[in-house]
Amino acid sequence: MNLRVVGANLFVKLLSVYREKTAMFFTIAFPIILILVFGTIFMSQDNVGFHLCVQDLDQTKSSVESVKALELNGKFKITWVDPAVNATQYVRDNKVNLVLIIPKGYEMSLLQRTEFNDPDASVTITYIYDPSSSSVSTKMDILNGVLAGINQEMSGIPPFIRSAEKSILTRKYRFIEYFIPGIIAMSVMTLSLFGTVNLNTELRQKGIIRKLSTTPITRTDWILSDILYQFIIAVVSTTAMLLVSYAVFNVNLHLDAWLLAFILLDVFAFVGIGMILTRFVKEAQSAAAAANAISFPMMFLSGSFFPIELMPGFLQKIAKMLPLYYVNEGLRAAMVFEDNMAALRCSAVIGVFAAVVFILGIIATKWEEGR
Amino acid sequence: MTNEAEHVIEVEHLTKRYGELLAVNGISFTVRKGEVFAFLGPNGAGKTTTVEIIETIRTPTSGNVRLLGMDVTKMKRDIVPRIGVLPQGFSSFDRITVRETLQYYSRLFCRGKTDIDGLIDLVNLKDKTREQYKNLSGGLKQHLGIAIALVNDPEVVFLDEPTTGLDPRARREVWEVLQGLKNKGKTVFLTTHYMEEAELLADMVAIISKGKIIAMGPPAELVEKNTNYLVLTLQSVDEKAFEIIRKMGYEPVLNDHKEIKTRVEHTDDVQKILSAIKDAGALYLGLDVRKPNLEEVFLKLTGEALHDGHVGGKGAE
Numbered sequence: 001m002n003l004r005v006v007g008a009n010l011f012v013k014l015l016s017v018y019r020e021k022t023a024m025f026f027t028i029a030f031p032i033i034l035i036l037v038f039g040t041i042f043m044s045q046d047n048v049g050f051h052l053c054v055q056d057l058d059q060t061k062s063s064v065e066s067v068k069a070l071e072l073n074g075k076f077k078i079t080w081v082d083p084a085v086n087a088t089q090y091v092r093d094n095k096v097n098l099v100l101i102i103p104k105g106y107e108m109s110l111l112q113r114t115e116f117n118d119p120d121a122s123v124t125i126t127y128i129y130d131p132s133s134s135s136v137s138t139k140m141d142i143l144n145g146v147l148a149g150i151n152q153e154m155s156g157i158p159p160f161i162r163s164a165e166k167s168i169l170t171r172k173y174r175f176i177e178y179f180i181p182g183i184i185a186m187s188v189m190t191l192s193l194f195g196t197v198n199l200n201t202e203l204r205q206k207g208i209i210r211k212l213s214t215t216p217i218t219r220t221d222w223i224l225s226d227i228l229y230q231f232i233i234a235v236v237s238t239t240a241m242l243l244v245s246y247a248v249f250n251v252n253l254h255l256d257a258w259l260l261a262f263i264l265l266d267v268f269a270f271v272g273i274g275m276i277l278t279r280f281v282k283e284a285q286s287a288a289a290a291a292n293a294i295s296f297p298m299m300f301l302s303g304s305f306f307p308i309e310l311m312p313g314f315l316q317k318i319a320k321m322l323p324l325y326y327v328n329e330g331l332r333a334a335m336v337f338e339d340n341m342a343a344l345r346c347s348a349v350i351g352v353f354a355a356v357v358f359i360l361g362i363i364a365t366k367w368e369e370g371r
Numbered sequence: 372m373t374n375e376a377e378h379v380i381e382v383e384h385l386t387k388r389y390g391e392l393l394a395v396n397g398i399s400f401t402v403r404k405g406e407v408f409a410f411l412g413p414n415g416a417g418k419t420t421t422v423e424i425i426e427t428i429r430t431p432t433s434g435n436v437r438l439l440g441m442d443v444t445k446m447k448r449d450i451v452p453r454i455g456v457l458p459q460g461f462s463s464f465d466r467i468t469v470r471e472t473l474q475y476y477s478r479l480f481c482r483g484k485t486d487i488d489g490l491i492d493l494v495n496l497k498d499k500t501r502e503q504y505k506n507l508s509g510g511l512k513q514h515l516g517i518a519i520a521l522v523n524d525p526e527v528v529f530l531d532e533p534t535t536g537l538d539p540r541a542r543r544e545v546w547e548v549l550q551g552l553k554n555k556g557k558t559v560f561l562t563t564h565y566m567e568e569a570e571l572l573a574d575m576v577a578i579i580s581k582g583k584i585i586a587m588g589p590p591a592e593l594v595e596k597n598t599n600y601l602v603l604t605l606q607s608v609d610e611k612a613f614e615i616i617r618k619m620g621y622e623p624v625l626n627d628h629k630e631i632k633t634r635v636e637h638t639d640d641v642q643k644i645l646s647a648i649k650d651a652g653a654l655y656l657g658l659d660v661r662k663p664n665l666e667e668v669f670l671k672l673t674g675e676a677l678h679d680g681h682v683g684g685k686g687a688e
């Protein structure tokens with residue numbers, strides 16, 4: 001290995017990308033756009049509010065106060081539906097997914113139960129809903145919970161089972177703080193994988209690799225300069241993501257050497273995969289398709305965007321076989337949970353994987369032409 | 372035993388196979404120090420395979436190749452710093468300037484004192500030092516490629532088809548650069564399918580066809596040894612002149628520029644043809660009678676043309 005040669009290569013690659021302003025912009029802008037979009041969508045996830053349509057057929061003080069109690073619960077924003085309209089038609093016409101109907105005689109039944117202790121007095125609240133809507137079942141679950149609470153209270157008997165919440169974390173974190181380590185892992189993966197595959201197939205197609213093979217540069221010099229180049233680009237991109245995250249979402253993340261360690265391991269692993277791909281893919285277009293085939297399933301399955309616990313069991317098993325999963329988990333352990341042992345375990349797994357694919361990548365890299 | 376002072380390249384019974392395809396078929400030749408050696412042949416003849424084996428990029432199937440006294444299959448690390456290569460279809464980093472590119476390649480050879488300005492002067496790129504590679508014309512890209520091949524002050528320079536794809540003016544500019552190399556006494560191994568290039572620049576020419584060397588020697592000697600006829604060219608002729616010449620028993624060829632070319636054995640034949648054309652009332656605007664060139668030698672030896680519009684003729688073998 002010759003450090004002067006490594007430095008010369010690194011300088012040419014950095015100069016090329018610096019002068020390719022469009023590529024430079026999108027390299028940094030793409031993950032930032034993802035953070036801004038997803039961050040905005042999930043910014044108020046802790047205070048999720050549903051839109052709830054209510055048709056009050058009773059039109060009494062009691063019925064109005066009961067509905068206002070739902071609003072005070074903080075989960076619902078109420079829209080009143082005219083008692084004269086057909087609720088089913090209203091759901092269809094107004095593209096809403098649920099209308100809650102308070103029946104006529106609600107106040108009367110309530111008085112009979114509370115004032116006269118009549119156990120037979122009851123009312124039926126009706127849900128008119130659109131089952132094709134994904135959020136309607138969540139809404140109904142919340143409503144059923146609220147109604148169960150009211151029934152429990154009216155019975156006058158204290159509940160037997162109560163619940164208490166105790167977080168394992170020293171502080172509460174927001175979705176955006178969970179999301180950013182995943183985006184960092186994902187963008188370092190795509191930068192390293194696509195960067196390696198695109199650069200090397202392009203240079204091979206243009207004959208530059210052939211020219212380089214007539215100079216004293218070795219495969220190790222070339223690959224090492226590629227790793228350093230991808231690492232610098234990844235650090236620049238990560239810095240930009242973090243700056244935006246702090247400025248826009250005021251995130252609270254723990255930044256230490258683990259971040260750099262995981263970026264480096266991420267780069268090693270995916271530059272290695274990129275080198276293996278480059279060995280087998282000849283054209284730049286096929287190379288991009290092959291890199292997509294690897295990176296897309298990985299970014300969705302490995303928990304970059306959402307917790308893998310939301311996926312079916314067999315997909316969770318697959319996720320745990322993917323290298324990006326360990327980068328995601330490791331970065332979250334370090335940046336969110338401040339759990340050094342978990343970060344160490346993840347770094348060991350991704351470190352072994354990176355070493356194996358990197359060695360395979362060196363073996364696969366074809367320096368001389370068509371021996 | 373190698374005499375490095377005399378022979379910088381020695382090729383013995385070199386063969387290269389790609390599966391069933393025999394690309395190079397047992398060729399042997401030597402190149403002397405300070406010589407410009409041209410490897411002349413059509414596309415697919417085996418020129419690039421041969422030169423890439425000598426450059427250590429490919430390995431031979433069989434045979435011995437020694438460069439600067441070293442076996443190319445065993446001593447790549449020692450050979451590479453002492454040679455310069457302009458590969459076929461040369462390209463470089465798009466957004467790197469001429470000067471930066473030369474500095475980059477100089478660093479790859481770990482040379483601290485490369486005379487970058489001298490190289491830039493040699494290849495006539497003085498006005499383009501701050502130009503990025505992508506903005507250079509095809510000819511100037513080749514100039515840069517030649518400068519890169521010289522960045523380590525090599526003992527042997529390999530130029531694989533340095534003018535292919537260039538327009539005639541750019542080609543002549545590259546030839547000027549190559550003349551400069553020749554004047555500096557560099558040993559140059561040039562592959563080309565342009566016979567003018569070989570005739571103009573080479574001290575020795577080897578003609579290769581279908582993987583075999585079919586003739587080798589100085590260009591003038593090759594022409595002298597292999598041809599005993601003249602080439603008559605008539606410019607801007609009537610089409611009926613073509614028929615007249617053909618009926619006289621010659622084998623004329625009409626090219627896209629409305630030129631008729633035909634082989635004649637003596638200057639008397641020229642007179643006979645011109646009289647016949649004049650008697651028939653046909654016209655021509657100019658004529659040229661000259662000795663054959665390497666292209667015609669190639670045609671005679673192989674029956675193939677290096678380019679379109681080759682000369683046919685009476686008594687062709």
